[in-house]
Every structure is written in structure tokens, then in C-alpha cells.
Amino acid sequence: MEDRELETMLNDVTSEKSNRREFLKRAAACGISFSSFGVVGLILPKEMEAKAELVPYDWDKHRWVYLVDVEKCIGCGACARACRTENSVPEGMYRTWIERYEIPAEGETAVDSPGGGEQGFGPGLQGREIPKAFFVPKLCNHCAETPCTQVCPVGASYSTNDGAVLVDQERCIGCGYCVQACPYGSRFINPETHTADKCTWCYHRVSKGLKPACVEICPVGARIFGDRKNPNDPVNEILATQKVHLLQPELLTKPQCYYRGLDMEVR
Amino acid sequence: MHEVTGYLFPNDLHIHWSLMIVLYPYITGLVAGAFLVSSLYHVFGKEEFRPLGRFALATALCFLTVATVPLLNHLGHAERAANIIITPHFTSAMAGFGILYASYFLVLLLEVWFVFRSDIVYRVATTTGVTRWFYATLALGVYDVSPPALELDKRIIRVLAAIGIPMACLLHGYVGFLFGALKANPWWSTPLMPIIFLFSAMVSGIALLVVLYQVVMSLKGWRIEASAIAALARWLWLFLIMTLTLEILEIMTLAYERAEEWEVISHLLTHQLSISFISIQMVLGGLIPFILLAIVVLLDRFMDDRIRNTLTMVASLLLLMQVIAMRWNVVIGGQMFSKSMRGFRETYVPGLFDKEGVVAAVIILVIPFVLLFFFERVLPTFAHLERSRRGSEVGEAE
Numbered sequence: 001m002e003d004r005e006l007e008t009m010l011n012d013v014t015s016e017k018s019n020r021r022e023f024l025k026r027a028a029a030c031g032i033s034f035s036s037f038g039v040v041g042l043i044l045p046k047e048m049e050a051k052a053e054l055v056p057y058d059w060d061k062h063r064w065v066y067l068v069d070v071e072k073c074i075g076c077g078a079c080a081r082a083c084r085t086e087n088s089v090p091e092g093m094y095r096t097w098i099e100r101y102e103i104p105a106e107g108e109t110a111v112d113s114p115g116g117g118e119q120g121f122g123p124g125l126q127g128r129e130i131p132k133a134f135f136v137p138k139l140c141n142h143c144a145e146t147p148c149t150q151v152c153p154v155g156a157s158y159s160t161n162d163g164a165v166l167v168d169q170e171r172c173i174g175c176g177y178c179v180q181a182c183p184y185g186s187r188f189i190n191p192e193t194h195t196a197d198k199c200t201w202c203y204h205r206v207s208k209g210l211k212p213a214c215v216e217i218c219p220v221g222a223r224i225f226g227d228r229k230n231p232n233d234p235v236n237e238i239l240a241t242q243k244v245h246l247l248q249p250e251l252l253t254k255p256q257c258y259y260r261g262l263d264m265e266v267r
Numbered sequence: 268m269h270e271v272t273g274y275l276f277p278n279d280l281h282i283h284w285s286l287m288i289v290l291y292p293y294i295t296g297l298v299a300g301a302f303l304v305s306s307l308y309h310v311f312g313k314e315e316f317r318p319l320g321r322f323a324l325a326t327a328l329c330f331l332t333v334a335t336v337p338l339l340n341h342l343g344h345a346e347r348a349a350n351i352i353i354t355p356h357f358t359s360a361m362a363g364f365g366i367l368y369a370s371y372f373l374v375l376l377l378e379v380w381f382v383f384r385s386d387i388v389y390r391v392a393t394t395t396g397v398t399r400w401f402y403a404t405l406a407l408g409v410y411d412v413s414p415p416a417l418e419l420d421k422r423i424i425r426v427l428a429a430i431g432i433p434m435a436c437l438l439h440g441y442v443g444f445l446f447g448a449l450k451a452n453p454w455w456s457t458p459l460m461p462i463i464f465l466f467s468a469m470v471s472g473i474a475l476l477v478v479l480y481q482v483v484m485s486l487k488g489w490r491i492e493a494s495a496i497a498a499l500a501r502w503l504w505l506f507l508i509m510t511l512t513l514e515i516l517e518i519m520t521l522a523y524e525r526a527e528e529w530e531v532i533s534h535l536l537t538h539q540l541s542i543s544f545i546s547i548q549m550v551l552g553g554l555i556p557f558i559l560l561a562i563v564v565l566l567d568r569f570m571d572d573r574i575r576n577t578l579t580m581v582a583s584l585l586l587l588m589q590v591i592a593m594r595w596n597v598v599i600g601g602q603m604f605s606k607s608m609r610g611f612r613e614t615y616v617p618g619l620f621d622k623e624g625v626v627a628a629v630i631i632l633v634i635p636f637v638l639l640f641f642f643e644r645v646l647p648t649f650a651h652l653e654r655s656r657r658g659s660e661v662g663e664a665e
Binding site for chain 1: 274278279281283284342343350355356358360361362364445450601605606
């Protein structure tokens with residue numbers, strides 16, 4: 001009897017164990033599907049696409065602007081991963097990336113961006129006092145006076161009326177002049193299409209009333225996208241009332257990508 | 268992954284402008300230099316270049332013919348290359364390329380035709396069958412080689428050669444402008460760039476002629492004109508002095524200003540480019556030819572022909588290397604550091620069999636010599652020697 005009881009108890013325990021294992025499995029599966037939902041969710045739902053097509057997009061009614069809040073970025077890399085998924089960016093090329101700056105009390109500033117910061121960052125400088133460290137997300141600055149469209153010999157690189165700088169993949173001859181002309185390293189020659197490639201601010205999403213993938217996914221709101229022609233857009237208040245900076249302003253390319261809390265070490 | 272130091276923007280790891288973009292300014296430079304020598308005779312009547320007038324012109328044409336090949340091989344979409352001419356975007360310095368190239372090519376082709384016209388007519392008269400038909404096609408139905416007609420040819424040649432000089436300078440100087448007018452890259456961005464490109468073009472073109480002239484004469488067993496070599500050496504020395512002065516001036520200015528970019532460029536010159544810039548461009552290809560040519564030019568009166576030929580030949584070979592090293596240092600050097608101004612690629616070795624690799628580059632560089640060989644077969648580039656050999660009486664318009 002005792003033995004029997006013991007057996008039942010053991011059975012219960014093992015079944016409980018298996019249940020627990022089952023639970024953990026399900027939880028993990030749930031977690032994976034939930035987290036992947038974050039990425040999948042970026043893809044435009046069918047109905048929304050259909051709806052968006054009914055209202056034609058008027059590029060004269062918008063003036064897009066991008067704002068990076070350096071103080072908020074935690075360097076998780078979700079934005080760079082979302083960008084790669086959303087835009088099928090080939091491995092080794094980057095439409096956006098995150099830089100880590102570590103400024104020790106003494107010695108040289110250390111900057112790195114392992115794999116574009118896409119998988120986050122490992123340990124940084126070891127055994128040193130680092131009073132200042134921060135992450136800086138980078139992307140195309142969509143300059144208003146951009147040297148990249150200036151140098152394109154066939155007009156494949158162009159600025160849209162709403163402020164985005166885009167590349168016409170059907171016209172680009174792949175000469176690479178724009179890649180050389182960009183002071184920010186934002187462009188590359190796509191090894192699959194053999195044409196110039198760059199951040200589009202997810203124009204395919206923006207023109208359907210959505211935010212760029214990187215903005216959508218940022219868990220801390222370090223990436224902000226807004227419309228200067230929409231007075232109710234919060235981005236306008238930030239730009240009007242807070243101190244913002246541009247990357248390499250001395251080149252007079254007039255970037256449309258602003259940085260809040262930028263350090264002078266950042267170029 | 269490539270070996271790097273410091274922090275590079277992740278897209279800056281790639282060298283987008285490859286060996287092909289090194290070759291392109293090298294080839295157009297050779298064209299410009301060779302054309303100048305031919306024009307020194309045709310326009311400015313420098314008699315010492317008379318033996319080389321036609322050969323220099325043929326050389327320019329053969330090299331110009333392949334000038335676009337490295338570019339087409341480099342383009343991601345070569346099939347769309349014509350868009351540069353069909354739908355040019357004129358704010359781009361590159362957009363003018365098609366128009367400049369095509370019009371200079373036309374001028375050069377016309378000049379070649381006028382210069383060689385009397386020989387074409389002579390061949391029509393002295394050959395039969397397919398050969399005759401071929402030359403008749405080249406003659407374009409014009410067979411008038413009377414003295415007044417040849418006199419007219421001469422005048423047209425002078426005009427074409429005169430137009431050709433600024434065009435050749437534009438075609439080549441504009442390549443320098445492509446680099447010099449990019450504010451994103453401190454190693455390229457200088458108004459000196461087109462001028463440096465132009466002067467080094469003259470150096471390479473003249474050096475090429477020195478080498479080719481001596482080789483062809485030796486192969487044919489003809490006498491090398493001492494006056495021609497002496498004159499080439501003089502011009503070569505002059506242009507070399509100009510080139511080196513400008514190249515050093517550029518570095519000195521950057522070093523003296525000690526602006527932000529000097530940190531990057533000084534590192535570039537002493538590490539990544541230490542061999543190709545300091546050893547090759549400045550010492551082996553700069554200082555040594557300078558001394559050799561100084562000897563040739565300053566001691567010309569006391570010089571034995573063979574010594575002059577040899578010294579000039581050695582200097583020219585070194586200079587041909589110097590100029591390609593300069594193109595390399597500009598094109599590749601400008602991509603060895605990141606626009607982050609914090610990091611460098613350590614090395615760049617082009618692949619041997621890559622689409623834009625070493626073998627492709629060698630093939631492209633050999634083609635113009637093959638073309639020149641066939642040109643020589645079809646039309647006499649050293650007409651005065653051919654004629655004295657066959658003793659025929661053909662009027663000439665050169």
C-alpha cells in the first residue's frame with residue numbers, strides 16, 4: 001500500500017514535472033511568437049494596405065523629420081534588426097546602426113559598433129573609470145542639401161517633396177559616386193541589386209501613414225519620426241523648445257535628422 | 268573580415284571604387300599626354316617631335332578607345348551606362364563624362380583621319396581585292412591628294428589639334444575634379460586635384476611615348492632620333508617637376524595647417540600608403556627619375572646617344588609606375604579610412620580573378636598595345652621612315 005502510494009506520488013511528481021516542462025515549453029513558444037509578432041506586426045496588414053490605397057498619398061502635404069534622442073538609447077539593437085527584416089538589407093550592409101561611445105576619465109575615447117550594434121553590445125572598456133558613455137543610433141540624414149543626389153550622374157538618387165532622399169533602383173547604374181559623396185557612410189552598393197542602397201525612412205510605410213520600422217520598434221522612444229507640416233505633431237514642439245544638434249553641420253548638407261543630447265565626440 | 272584599426276562606419280569597410288577606377292584616370296592620362304606630344308608638333312610646330320607626331324596620335328586613339336572599358340566593368344549596371352548621355356543629371360560632375368568623352372573621341376578620330384588620309388589613298392592605289400576595298404572604305408570616297416588639298420588638310424589638322432588640347436585637358440582634368448570636388452573626403456577634396464591629375468597625365472603620356480618609341484624603333488631596326496629623345500626628356504623633366512611640386516605642396520599645406528584631417532592623412536601616408544606613396548610615388552618614381560632626367564637634360568651636350576636613350580628609358584619606366592601609384596594612392600587611399608575619421612582599413616589587395624581584379628586590369632591595359640600593333644599594320648605610324656624605305660612619292664599632310 002505504502003509502495004503504491006509512493007508510486008502514485010512519484011507519478012504525480014513526474015507528471016507535474018512534465019507539466020512544468022510543458023508549461024516552460026509553451027511559455028517559451030509563446031514568448032518567441034510574441035516577440036516575433038513585434039517584427040511580423042510591422043508588416044502591413046492586408047486590410048490596412050487596401051485602405052491605404054484608397055487614399056492617395058500627397059507628398060506636398062508632409063515634411064518628414066527624424067529625431068534621435070541620444071539620452072534615451074539603450075543600445076538594444078532592435079531598430080537595426082527591424083530595419084534589416086523590414087527592408088531585406090543584405091548581411092554586412094547597414095541602413096541603420098548603433099554606435100557606442102565610452103569616454104574614460106583618462107585616455108582615448110572608445111567607439112565601436114560590433115555588427116552595427118544589431119545584436120546589442122558586449123562588455124566595453126574593462127577596468128577603467130568611464131564617467132561618460134552613451135549610444136548613438138545612426139541612419140541616413142536625408143539632407144536637404146545632399147551631396148549624394150548632387151553627384152548622381154543619371155538622377156537615380158533624388159529628394160522627394162516630403163524630404164526623403166531615395167534611390168530609384170531601376171535607374172541607378174551602380175557607379176558608387178553617391179557612396180563616396182556621403183559624409184556619413186549611410187550609403188552602400190547592395191551586393192544583390194548592384195545599385196546604391198540606403199535608408200528610405202521606410203518610405204513604403206510612411207507613405208501609408210505608418211512610422212518607419214526602427215521608430216515603431218524602439219522600446220524607449222529614442223527614435224522619433226514626425227511631420228513638420230503637421231502642427232500637432234509632438235516632434236515640432238521638441239525641435240522648437242529643446243537643444244538639438246546635427247551631424248557634421250559644417251558641411252552644410254542640412255540634415256533632416258536631428259540629435260538631442262549629442263556629444264561633441266560624435267561625427 | 269578585413270583587418271581594421273579604430274572605428275569605421277560599418278558601410279565604410281568596403282572599397283567600392285576598385286582597381287578599375289585606378290585604371291581609368293591612368294588611361295585617360297596616357298591619352299592626354301600622348302596627345303600633347305602630337306599637338307606640340309601639329310599645332311606648335313616643334314620639329315623635334317616630327318618623328319613622333321603620327322605615332323603619338325595613334326597611341327592616343329588606341330588608349331582612348333579602351334578608356335571606358337574599366338568604367339563599364341566597374342558599373343553595377345553597365346547596361347544602363349548610356350543613361351549618362353541620354354538622361355544626364357547635370358548637377359553631377361560625372362554627367363558631363365559622356366559628352367566630353369564622345370566629343371573628344373570624335374575630334375581625335377577626325378584628326379587621325381586627316382593625318383593618315385594620304386596614306387589611305389596611297390594604299391587604295393597600290394593594293395587589290397579585299398585590302399583595297401578596306402582602304403577604300405577608310406578613304407570615305409575622298410581621293411584628292413593634290414598639293415592644295417593636302418595644304419587644306421594641314422590647316423584642318425592644326426585646328427583639330429588645337430581644339431583637341433583643351434578637350435584632352437578637360438577630359439582628364441575633370442577626372443581630377445570628380446575627386447577634388449567631394450567635400451566628404453578630406454584626402455580628395457582639394458582644388459589642386461585636377462591640376463595634379465593633369466600634370467601627372469602629361470608625365471605618364473610622354474613617358475609612355477619614350478618607351479614605345481624606343482621599343483618600336485628597336486624592333487623595326489630603325490634609328491632612334493636623338494633630338495626626339497632629348498626633347499621628350501626635356502618636356503618630361505618639366506612636367507615631372509610641376510607634378511612633384513604640386514604633390515608635395517598639397518601634403519605640405521595639409522601638414523602645416525594641421526587641421527582635423529591631417530590626423531587621418533598623416534596616419535594614412537605613414538601606414539597604409541607608406542610603400543605606395545612614400546617609397547614609390549615620391550622616391551623611386553619621383554626623386555630618382557628627377558635625378559636621371561636632370562642628368563639627361565643638363566648634360567645633354569656631352570651625352571652619348573645610347574646613354575641618353577637608356578637613362579630616359581629607365582626614368583620613363585619609373586614614371587609610368589609613379590603615375591599609376593599616384594592614381595592608386597588617390598583612389599584606393601581615399602577609401603582606406605572611414606568617414607568616421609576614427610578608423611582605417613589596414614590593407615586592400617584586389618582579387619586576382621575578381622570581376623574588377625588584377626587579371627581584368629592587366630587585360631584592359633594590354634588591349635591598347637594590341638590595338639596599336641594592328642593600327643601600325645594598317646597605317647604607317649612612322650610614315651617618314653616607311654617612305655624613305657620604300658622610296659615612294661606620296662604627298663603628306665602631317
